[in-house]
Amino acid sequence: MASIDTTPRKAADDSDIPNISIQVEFSGGLEMLFSSQRRHSLSLPATEQGTPITIASLINHLCNHTMKDTRKELFILDDHLRPGILVLINDADWELEGEEAYELQNGDNILFVSTLHGG
Amino acid sequence: MESTNAAPDSARVEQLKAQIARTENELRELRAQLHELESSSSSSSTTQENHQSHHHAVETPVNPAPPQWKWPLKEEEYIRYGRQLILPTVGIEGQLRLKSAAVLLVGAGGLGCPAAAYLAGAGVGTLGVADGDTVEVSNLHRQIAHSTARVGACKVDSLVAYCRALNPGVTYVAHGEHLTPRNAAAIVARYDLVLDCTDHPTSRYLVSDVCVLLRKPLVSASALRTDGQLIVLNSPPAPQGSPAGRPCYRCIFPKPPPAASVVSCGEGGILGPVVGVMGVLQALEAIKLIAAGVGSCGDGSTTVKESSSTPSLLLFSATSATPFRSIRMRGRRPKCFACSADSTLTLEELKSGSLDYVQFCGVNTPVNVLRPEERISATHYNTILAERPGKQSVLLDVREKEHFDIASIPGAINVPFSTFQARNKATANGEEPRPEWLPENMSDDAAIYVVCRVGNDSQLVTQKLKEMGLDKNGTRFIGDIQGGMRAWKKEIDQTMPFT
Ligand SMILES: [Zn+2]
Numbered sequence: 259m260a261s262i263d264t265t266p267r268k269a270a271d272d273s274d275i276p277n278i279s280i281q282v283e284f285s286g287g288l289e290m291l292f293s294s295q296r297r298h299s300l301s302l303p304a305t306e307q308g309t310p311i312t313i314a315s316l317i318n319h320l321c322n323h324t325m326k327d328t329r330k331e332l333f334i335l336d337d338h339l340r341p342g343i344l345v346l347i348n349d350a351d352w353e354l355e356g357e358e359a360y361e362l363q364n365g366d367n368i369l370f371v372s373t374l375h376g377g
Numbered sequence: 378m379e380s381t382n383a384a385p386d387s388a389r390v391e392q393l394k395a396q397i398a399r400t401e402n403e404l405r406e407l408r409a410q411l412h413e414l415e416s417s418s419s420s421s422s423t424t425q426e427n428h429q430s431h432h433h434a435v436e437t438p439v440n441p442a443p444p445q446w447k448w449p450l451k452e453e454e455y456i457r458y459g460r461q462l463i464l465p466t467v468g469i470e471g472q473l474r475l476k477s478a479a480v481l482l483v484g485a486g487g488l489g490c491p492a493a494a495y496l497a498g499a500g501v502g503t504l505g506v507a508d509g510d511t512v513e514v515s516n517l518h519r520q521i522a523h524s525t526a527r528v529g530a531c532k533v534d535s536l537v538a539y540c541r542a543l544n545p546g547v548t549y550v551a552h553g554e555h556l557t558p559r560n561a562a563a564i565v566a567r568y569d570l571v572l573d574c575t576d577h578p579t580s581r582y583l584v585s586d587v588c589v590l591l592r593k594p595l596v597s598a599s600a601l602r603t604d605g606q607l608i609v610l611n612s613p614p615a616p617q618g619s620p621a622g623r624p625c626y627r628c629i630f631p632k633p634p635p636a637a638s639v640v641s642c643g644e645g646g647i648l649g650p651v652v653g654v655m656g657v658l659q660a661l662e663a664i665k666l667i668a669a670g671v672g673s674c675g676d677g678s679t680t681v682k683e684s685s686s687t688p689s690l691l692l693f694s695a696t697s698a699t700p701f702r703s704i705r706m707r708g709r710r711p712k713c714f715a716c717s718a719d720s721t722l723t724l725e726e727l728k729s730g731s732l733d734y735v736q737f738c739g740v741n742t743p744v745n746v747l748r749p750e751e752r753i754s755a756t757h758y759n760t761i762l763a764e765r766p767g768k769q770s771v772l773l774d775v776r777e778k779e780h781f782d783i784a785s786i787p788g789a790i791n792v793p794f795s796t797f798q799a800r801n802k803a804t805a806n807g808e809e810p811r812p813e814w815l816p817e818n819m820s821d822d823a824a825i826y827v828v829c830r831v832g833n834d835s836q837l838v839t840q841k842l843k844e845m846g847l848d849k850n851g852t853r854f855i856g857d858i859q860g861g862m863r864a865w866k867k868e869i870d871q872t873m874p875f876t
Contacts, residue, residue: 285604285692285694285697286601286604286606286692287601287602287604287640287645290795296697326799327795327798327799328798328799329798331635332637332638335635340634340635340638341630341631341632341633341634341635342630342632342633342634342635342638342639343634344629344690344704346704349702349703349704349705350704350705351690351704351705351706351707353707354705354706354707369702369704371606371692372634372638373599373606373630373634374599374600374601374604374605374606375576375577375578375581375599375601375639375640375641376487376576376599376600376601376640376641376642376645376647376652377484377486377487377488377489377573377574377575377576377598377599377600377642377652377655
């Protein structure tokens with residue numbers, strides 16, 4: 259599994275790269291790390307250093323640009339998404355779609371869900 | 378654990394009431410059983426009994442023996458279950474399966490109460506409940522089977538009493554203890570299907586492992602605040618490594634979440650109907666599985682029925698525009714710790730207690746980052762205020778706004794913990810700007826006190842304020858109130874509502 263690079267990177271300034279639009283949603287309490295906002299519409303460059311943008315890059319982007327909370331460890335742990343967060347790509351478990359290596363498509367809906375334990 | 382503050386006398390009264398209610402229910406159950414036995418034995422040996430007890434009446438025909446009952450359900454059951462019997466999902470075959478099924482609820486709380494009510498109502502043969510807790514007042518807004526009169530009673534007894542009143546035709550088994558690695562297999566083995574209605578990752582991994590080893594389908598649900606999740610696991614169950622089996626809890630969540638990220642209903646809050654919806658859905662999934670024949674097939678073995686649908690996770694979000702969402706999930710994980718061919722997990726290992734679920738899930742230890750001189754007691758803070766009225770100081774209450782709005786110490790300023798976690802925009806000279814809550818005219822030696830719910834977050838905020846340079850190189854005292862609002866209630870103001 260490729261690890262997620264969390265160091266802030268300069269946004270692509272190559273305007274020749276077309277952008278893709280995606281919907282990102284947070285639920286199960288994760289929205290609290292993202293300004294208590296459940297839905298975020300993002301526009302990202304379709305490729306990164308010549309290769310299509312992956313979920314790993316999206317997670318990196320969310321961590322560095324979208325997240326307003328300093329507690330990154332509640333989202334990323336040891337360079338990967340922390341245990342207890344499910345990623346759902348267009349209503350399917352990301353494990354069915356290649357996990358971090360999944361290449362984002364225009365119009366994708368990516369849902370991050372924190373697992374609940376209460377009862 | 379939440380605590381009740383009832384006077385010992387009234388608690389005893391309630392306990393006795395609960396005990397009386399339980400005993401009366403038991404008596405009722407025993408009388409019903411006796412009545413049933415007597416009536417069935419008299420119908421099979423009517424003639425003989427008539428000869429013995431009515432010698433004088435032998436010649437004259439008495440009331441003819443009732444016609445032999447030739448239907449699979451009892452007369453009353455056709456009436457009681459009539460509305461569901463006529464549904465294709467149930468039918469007479471499904472009802473008979475329900476009647477022969479034994480279902481275990483692990484947890485008699487917010488999920489377990491509604492789930493048990495509907496399973497009892499639907500007429501499962503045996504309903505077992507395992508829980509070691511007692512009923513508390515703070516449970517009652519969502520744990521609808523308990524009652525104000527039964528505060529202090531064992532939850533399992535309270536739930537069984539409620540269900541028995543609803544449907545005395547079900548056999549109830551109360552396991553008045555929490556599931557542990559040692560007792561889990563013996564309890565779960567008696568049932569065909571398990572509902573995980575617990576409230577912590579440790580129990581969720583344990584319940585799943587036992588269900589894998591004993592090959593029981595598992596209906597798992599959880600809830601917090603306004604969200605809920607539901608998934609049917611290990612259904613159909615199959616031996617470890619069999620591709621016919623469906624995923625277990627560990628297939629979906631191989632690693633437990635960090636203990637610090639686990640929020641309980643007591644800490645995060647929970648809306649009654651939200652957890653209620655999830656419990657009702659658990660009962661629904663259980664009824665569907667049993668009626669379709671996934672449970673017992675009479676000889677005690679469990680059928681492995683080919684399920685056409687892929688496993689799915691149901692997400693419920695009460696405040697969302699689309700409250701229900703169904704997510705396609707993965708199948709069994711090839712390297713799963715519990716259900717894969719590689720798994721070394723056995724019943725013997727489980728029973729030996731060598732698997733430490735608490736350690737596996739981690740323990741959230743209380744925060745301890747301040748030196749003793751950086752902390753003051755609630756009593757001490759109160760004395761400082763009383764002895765030096767008018768002296769400038771700030772009391773920061775870092776609980777979330779909802780807690781603060783309910784009750785707070787007079788003069789406290791509310792700056793929720795989460796706002797301290799927001800990324801600050803560094804100013805040009807690298808210095809952090811003066812926080813908005815800090816009075817502009819405050820002298821450099823005016824103290825800042827920090828209070829939270831129980832004294833964890835307040836330590837972290839104290840540390841943060843010092844990192845921000847607000848202690849003016851030691852000129853200003855910054856410290857927290859040890860034990861937080863809980864200590865304030867205990868030591869200073871017993872009337873203060875504690876949430
Ligand atoms: Zn598994």
